Amino acid sequence: MPDREPRPRTPAAEAVRRVRPRRPTEVTLFSGVYGLVMAGAMAAALDSPGEAPDPGSDALWVLLTAVASAAAHGYAHVVAHRASSGGRGARAGLRAMAAEWxxxxxxxxxxxxxxxxxxxxxxxxxxxxxxxxxNALLLTGWGVWTAWSAGRGRGACLRAGAADLVIGLVIILANAVIK
Known part of the structure; x- marks a missing residue:
């Protein structure tokens, strides 16, 4: 079968290709949103009224929780892959955990x-x-960016950003109600 020649790009298609950012991987999207939500929830939970402030300890807890969550999520991928295909070794497991950065x-x-x-x-x-x-603003930007990189229009990008903003607002509201 002969090789197909690539289609010539129109100037408009080439301009859109240059403007649109590289599409993020699914792992990056999932982990980024998960990390923002987890960090906000941890910070809110650790800030207890009536308790002596200890921001250094709270920062360490947020960081350790993020590292533990990343490792656990990566390891869960390893276990699931091993169960479905017979496994591939420790190196693959470490790569899966590192991919959760x-x-x-x-x-x-x-x-x-x-x-x-x-x-x-x-x-x-x-x-x-x-x-x-x-974190709520970063979630909004994350939603807009991912929709834009997927080739969505302005309205869809704004809706995606607004939907992600709701997640951040829920954490802020929960923090206000609980405190």
Whole structure:
């Protein structure tokens, strides 16, 4: 069978190809959203009224939870793959766990904000509130970016961003109601 020649690109198609970002992998999308939601929920849960503020400890807990979640999720992929196909060894397992790095990367802004909560300059409560708002905005941007990279139009991109924003707002609302 002869090789097919690639279709010539129109100038408009070439311009859209240059504007659209590279499409993220499914693991990156899942892990990024999961990491943002997990970091916000952890920060909100660790910030208890009436308790002595300890932002360094809270930042460490958020980071350790992100690392443990990434490792557990990667290991779950290994176990599921092993059960369905007979397994492939320790190296493949370590690669699967390392592929979950977006969980830890997504938690990084929350960790950094908590580390900068040094009294009297900035209170831990303010750092947690800022982290929750930032995570909601990052979720919104994540939704818009993924829809845009998938070739969706402006309306679909805005709807995707709004849907992701709702997740962040639910965490903020839960934090307000629980506190």
């Amino acid at each position: 977006p969980v830890v990367a997504a938690a990084a802004p929350t960790v950094v904000l908590l580390l900068f909560a040094v009294p009297p300059l900035w209170r831990e409560e303010t750092a947690v509130d800022t982290a929750l708002v930032l």
